[in-house]
Amino acid sequence: MAATATATRPTAQHELVITRTFDAPRALVFKAWSAPEHMVRWLGPKNFTAPHCTMEFRPGGAYRACICSPDGQEYWMRGIYREIVEPERIVFTFSWEEDGERGLENLITVTFAEQGEKTHMTFRQAFFESVEQRDSHHEGWSECIDRLAQYLAGER
Numbered sequence: 161m162a163a164t165a166t167a168t169r170p171t172a173q174h175e176l177v178i179t180r181t182f183d184a185p186r187a188l189v190f191k192a193w194s195a196p197e198h199m200v201r202w203l204g205p206k207n208f209t210a211p212h213c214t215m216e217f218r219p220g221g222a223y224r225a226c227i228c229s230p231d232g233q234e235y236w237m238r239g240i241y242r243e244i245v246e247p248e249r250i251v252f253t254f255s256w257e258e259d260g261e262r263g264l265e266n267l268i269t270v271t272f273a274e275q276g277e278k279t280h281m282t283f284r285q286a287f288f289e290s291v292e293q294r295d296s297h298h299e300g301w302s303e304c305i306d307r308l309a310q311y312l313a314g315e316r
Contacts, residue, residue: 175286184312190247205303
């Protein structure tokens, strides 16, 4: 009900693109990406929680979040917002923290387009060092986006 037409297409060997149409207005979908109180409700793969999320949502602002697996393993991520065009586009860096240090950094661009009462979202992440890394992120982000669809359905 909340999302339809998932499509994933590796446009390049080291790039991930996921598209989704949500049964929710664009302003709400954008807000779910731009406020920590919303992010903690859907960030992380299926059965994960997000016990920590701080965001300085402005160009040049930082974010840092933790997702926690069902067995209690914590995974920390962080980045910097590069571009924000409300309610159309968010561009930010992404890296996992490994032993308190920043891992490989890549760039995520999320765009939001109105389609009547619905929102078409395109998620693009690049560049990965390997196809295996890209595919691992595909699995994780796809589950996050599934959770986002469920969350948006409850917010309407």
